[in-house]
Amino acid sequence: MTLPPTLIAEQLLNGLQLGLMLFLLAAGLTLVFGIMDMINLAHGSLYMIGAYLAAAVTEASGSFLLGIAGAIAGTALVGIALEVALLRRLYRRSHLSQVLATFAVILIANEVVRMIWGSQPILLAMPAALSGPVELGGFRYPAYRLVVIGAGLAIALLLYLLVTRSRAGMWVRAGASDREMAEVMGVDTRTLFTLVFAIGAALCAVAGALLGPLLAVQVGMGENILILAFVVITIGGIGSIRGALVGALLVGLIDTAGRAFLPFLFRQMFPAVVAAEAGPAVASMLIYMLMAAVLFFRPTGLFPARG
Amino acid sequence: MRDTLRIPLEPWPTLAVIAVLALLPAVALAVGQPFYVVFATRVLIYALIATSLNLLIGYVGLVSFGHAAFVGAGAYTVAVLMAAGIASAWLLWPAAIVVAALLALLIGAISLRTRGVYFIMITLAFAQMVYYLVVSLRVLGSDDGLTLGARPTIGLVSLDRDTSFYYVALAILLAALLAMRALLNAPFGRALQGIRDNEIRMEAIGFPTYRLKLLAFVIAGAAAGLGGGLLASLNGLVGPNLLHWPESGVLMIMVILGGTGRLLGGVLGAAALLIAQEALAGQTIHWPLAIGVVLLAVVLFAPQGLSGLIRRGGAGS
Amino acid sequence: MTAPVLSVSGLQKRFGGILAVDDVSLDLAPGELHAVIGPNGAGKTTLVHLLSGALPPSGGTIRLEGRDVTGLAMHRRVRLGLARSYQITSLFPGFTVLENLALAVQGAGGGHDPARARAELEAVGLAHRADQRAGALAHGERRQLELGLALATGARILLLDEPMAGMAAEEAARIVALIEALKGRRTILLVEHDMDAVFRLADRISTLVYGRVIASGAPDEIRRHPEVRRAYLGEEVVA
Numbered sequence: 001m002t003l004p005p006t007l008i009a010e011q012l013l014n015g016l017q018l019g020l021m022l023f024l025l026a027a028g029l030t031l032v033f034g035i036m037d038m039i040n041l042a043h044g045s046l047y048m049i050g051a052y053l054a055a056a057v058t059e060a061s062g063s064f065l066l067g068i069a070g071a072i073a074g075t076a077l078v079g080i081a082l083e084v085a086l087l088r089r090l091y092r093r094s095h096l097s098q099v100l101a102t103f104a105v106i107l108i109a110n111e112v113v114r115m116i117w118g119s120q121p122i123l124l125a126m127p128a129a130l131s132g133p134v135e136l137g138g139f140r141y142p143a144y145r146l147v148v149i150g151a152g153l154a155i156a157l158l159l160y161l162l163v164t165r166s167r168a169g170m171w172v173r174a175g176a177s178d179r180e181m182a183e184v185m186g187v188d189t190r191t192l193f194t195l196v197f198a199i200g201a202a203l204c205a206v207a208g209a210l211l212g213p214l215l216a217v218q219v220g221m222g223e224n225i226l227i228l229a230f231v232v233i234t235i236g237g238i239g240s241i242r243g244a245l246v247g248a249l250l251v252g253l254i255d256t257a258g259r260a261f262l263p264f265l266f267r268q269m270f271p272a273v274v275a276a277e278a279g280p281a282v283a284s285m286l287i288y289m290l291m292a293a294v295l296f297f298r299p300t301g302l303f304p305a306r307g
Numbered sequence: 308m309r310d311t312l313r314i315p316l317e318p319w320p321t322l323a324v325i326a327v328l329a330l331l332p333a334v335a336l337a338v339g340q341p342f343y344v345v346f347a348t349r350v351l352i353y354a355l356i357a358t359s360l361n362l363l364i365g366y367v368g369l370v371s372f373g374h375a376a377f378v379g380a381g382a383y384t385v386a387v388l389m390a391a392g393i394a395s396a397w398l399l400w401p402a403a404i405v406v407a408a409l410l411a412l413l414i415g416a417i418s419l420r421t422r423g424v425y426f427i428m429i430t431l432a433f434a435q436m437v438y439y440l441v442v443s444l445r446v447l448g449s450d451d452g453l454t455l456g457a458r459p460t461i462g463l464v465s466l467d468r469d470t471s472f473y474y475v476a477l478a479i480l481l482a483a484l485l486a487m488r489a490l491l492n493a494p495f496g497r498a499l500q501g502i503r504d505n506e507i508r509m510e511a512i513g514f515p516t517y518r519l520k521l522l523a524f525v526i527a528g529a530a531a532g533l534g535g536g537l538l539a540s541l542n543g544l545v546g547p548n549l550l551h552w553p554e555s556g557v558l559m560i561m562v563i564l565g566g567t568g569r570l571l572g573g574v575l576g577a578a579a580l581l582i583a584q585e586a587l588a589g590q591t592i593h594w595p596l597a598i599g600v601v602l603l604a605v606v607l608f609a610p611q612g613l614s615g616l617i618r619r620g621g622a623g624s
Numbered sequence: 625m626t627a628p629v630l631s632v633s634g635l636q637k638r639f640g641g642i643l644a645v646d647d648v649s650l651d652l653a654p655g656e657l658h659a660v661i662g663p664n665g666a667g668k669t670t671l672v673h674l675l676s677g678a679l680p681p682s683g684g685t686i687r688l689e690g691r692d693v694t695g696l697a698m699h700r701r702v703r704l705g706l707a708r709s710y711q712i713t714s715l716f717p718g719f720t721v722l723e724n725l726a727l728a729v730q731g732a733g734g735g736h737d738p739a740r741a742r743a744e745l746e747a748v749g750l751a752h753r754a755d756q757r758a759g760a761l762a763h764g765e766r767r768q769l770e771l772g773l774a775l776a777t778g779a780r781i782l783l784l785d786e787p788m789a790g791m792a793a794e795e796a797a798r799i800v801a802l803i804e805a806l807k808g809r810r811t812i813l814l815v816e817h818d819m820d821a822v823f824r825l826a827d828r829i830s831t832l833v834y835g836r837v838i839a840s841g842a843p844d845e846i847r848r849h850p851e852v853r854r855a856y857l858g859e860e861v862v863a
Contacts, residue, residue, distance in 0.1 A: 033424075039424070039427075041556075086603070089607065090606075093606075093610070095370065095424065095427070096364070096370060096559075096563055096567065097563070097606050097610065099370075099556070099559060099563070100559075100560055100563045100564070100602060100605070100606050101602070101603060101606040101607075103556055103560060103602070104598075104599040104600070104602035104603045104606070105599065105603075106599075107595040107596065107598055107599030107602070108595075108596055108599035108600065108603075110595065111593045111595050111596035111599070112596070114593065115593060115596075223552075223553060227431070227435065227552055230428060230431070231428070231432065234424075234425065234428040234429075238424065277443050277444055277445060278443075280443050281439060281440050281442075281443030281444065284439035284442075284443065285435075285436045285439045285440065288432040288433070288435050288436045288439075289436065291428065291429070291432045292417065292429060292432055292433070295421055295425055295428075295429055296417070296420070299420070299421050299422075299425060300425065301425075309720060309722075309754075309755035310723075311719070311720055311723065311757075312719070312723060494730055494735060494736040497723075497726075497727065497730065497736060498727075498730065498731075500718070500719075501716055501719070501727050504716040504717060504718050504719065505714060505715065505716050505717075507678075507714065508710075508714045508715070508716065508773070509727075509731065510697075510698045510699045511676065511678070511698060511699075511702065511707070511708060511710075511714075512702060512707065512727065512728045512731035512732065512773060512774075512776075512777050513699050513702030513703055513707075513728075513731035513732045513733065513777055514699055514730075514731045515697075515699050515700075516699070
């Protein structure tokens with residue numbers, strides 16, 4: 001018995017979609033980590049804020065596009081405020097202090113959101129025009145998810161061009177590989193960094209807004225995806241956008257395909273009693289096993305930006 | 308010669324604190340708040356767990372982000388054995404220690420091949436793997452977890468009485484602290500701190516650093532497992548949320564809050580966080596906000612944690 | 625010569641496309657002080673990394689008193705009697721000077737022995753700084769402690785990587801005297817730029833250029849060796 005090819009195609013597209021969204025989150029995270037050597041647990045909170053703002057603006061204006069725009073603007077502002085008021089003081093501190101401080105930000109952000117919107121999930125509605133399926137050479141796939149994939153690819157391309165072709169991008173890459181050297185060369189790392197953080201926040205907002213209709217928009221949504229983002233940048237190599245992309249696609253595809261097909265595969269290979277539980281168990285562990293394996297062969301990830 | 312590494316033991320202050328803690332249940336009952344005995348017991352257990360993590364973070368320099376896995380391993384071991392009919396704490400808690408130690412040996416053997424932030428990530432990854440494994444197994448209760456029928460017995464004494472459990476937990480914590488002090492004052496403890504200060508140089512002067520780190524990792528994991536077993540016995544139930552990664556984060560917060568690299572750092576941090584949580588939860592539904600603000604204040608203005616504040620205030624130097 | 629205590633044969637280290645150490649062979653007789661000189665980037669520190677076990681070689685063998693230690697971990701080599709000091713000072717900043725030395729004594733297998741640590745403290749001339757935190761020492765004293773750590777392991781074979789790096793003349797003279805006192809009793813491989821010290825201390829000298837040994841022999845031979853002169857004078861012209 002084999003899996004129908006349409007199912008495989010569908011899951012691969014889902015994996016691509018998840019991977020691209022993870023890339024949006026991971027790109028900002030890896031740059032922050034790579035350039036400023038800072039562990040930012042509050043990155044997930046920016047994603048959450050983006051989703052909530054998107055929901056609020058879409059609800060108020062009736063336009064999903066305005067919702068995304070509002071999310072980007074609002075979250076970028078929050079990001080800049082956070083960086084200037086707090087995160088700046090943490091760059092020279094130990095990773096441990098950074099963990100403590102950004103964990104505190106998560107607590108605060110979750111409560112503020114809860115105070116404004118409550119504990120229950122809120123609705124971020126998919127634009128009506130995109131809520132139907134699309135015919136793709138033999139099978140049907142949700143239009144909205146295709147748009148998400150398209151948006152993800154476009155942003156990835158934009159980011160690639162920005163980082164590799166623009167002056168600012170060159171500074172960013174220099175900063176990622178050797179901050180002190182970049183400073184000596186005259187790069188204004190302070191402003192550069194706030195800029196990088198703002199862009200990272202904007203990317204989080206886009207991911208939050210786009211995923212909002214598909215996943216639940218609720219308090220704590222950031223923590224779940226944050227850990228995936230950390231896995232991505234660890235696999236990809238800290239400080240590397242290319243690594244973030246490769247890592248994100250790997251994680252997105254393996255996680256999605258694993259959850260979809262592994263239980264089935266296990267049922268073919270093992271007695272039902274074992275397969276019923278082992279399948280889903282191993283499927284959810286897959287990306288962590290992937291990360292452990294990558295670190296085993298490449299202790300600093302696939303494309304480390306430094307040294 | 309000045310020995311900056313030796314941890315002193317001041318008999319009178321120590322006895323005074325122990326006396327206060329010993330009187331706590333009596334006081335709680337006198338003011339008609341027996342709940343506080345259970346709460347205090349929970350604080351003592353988390354103090355044990357946070358202390359075990361402090362050994363790694365504060366004294367060896369290993370920032371383990373997966374410590375909750377060992378707590379969970381201990382807790383679930385006790386739950387499973389109780390379901391199988393074993394009720395004696397003499398069997399349950401040592402079993403929790405052994406299972407957690409074995410898990411720590413496995414995870415440590417692989418993770419300790421990495422350094423720095425990659426070590427942090429890989430310990431997190433392994434903890435997540437354990438979490439997902441536990442959540443998937445129906446025999447472990449999946450999402451719902453397991454309930455334990457009653458408290459265990461120590462010989463003929465049943466721990467159903469909260470006060471009895473409190474004293475047992477207190478005794479265990481004191482024993483653990485004494486053991487940790489002895490370990491840190493011994494050559495092994497000096498070696499661990501040497502590794503924290505400069506691991507490469509330690510290897511260059513002849514120390515088998517990997518082996519030493521692994522031993523410390525297993526000891527810490529075993530102690531965390533004991534804590535997990537105690538938690539399971541105290542609460543009467545275990546659930547996969549014990550293993551979820553934010554739990555590991557909370558443990559790290561306790562250590563950092565109390566002050567890494569100080570013997571009582573874990574104790575202070577666990578007590579401070581749990582008491583603050585308890586006090587604030589009664590006042591406002593949004594107590595995590597207050598905790599977050601307090602944590603931020605500590606990071607920004609008291610980088611050595613609470614034990615740093617205490618030292619600054621007491622020594623005046 | 626009598627059986628060499630340290631015997632290096634065809635040692636190689638490749639980093640990507642670069643051959644940092646290229647077919648290096650050396651023999652150190654017991655009690656010999658063998659200096660390794662060469663321009664910056666010649667591979668001297670890499671050589672020390674290979675000999676101490678900090679880096680695995682890409683080829684060649686290293687024998688310690690006849691025993692093949694090429695793949696042996698760093699800490700095991702220390703237990704066999706081979707220790708190194710670092711060009712970039714590497715101490716335990718949170719420990720006092722005495723505690724630093726006590727660690728070195730402990731690492732080599734001596735347990736926690738404050739008495740022996742104190743003896744090492746006196747030997748390296750830092751008795752007045754015993755209870756000072758290592759992180760608070762002046763540069764010259766840090767280099768002294770750096771050397772002291774290697775000595776305190778009791779290793780019979782020492783790899784010293786630019787012990788006098790960045791030192792003023794007076795401090796450097798102290799180190800030279802210290803090393804001179806060790807001559808004959810311990811076997812020493814000394815990487816140094818300070819030519820006065822090198823010619824005063826060395827029994828034999830090897831010159832490393834671009835990872836290769838271009839000359840090896842008695843100090844007088846090396847002083848007059850045309851290729852060595854070219855390597856140094858050539859370097860100055862380019863720079």
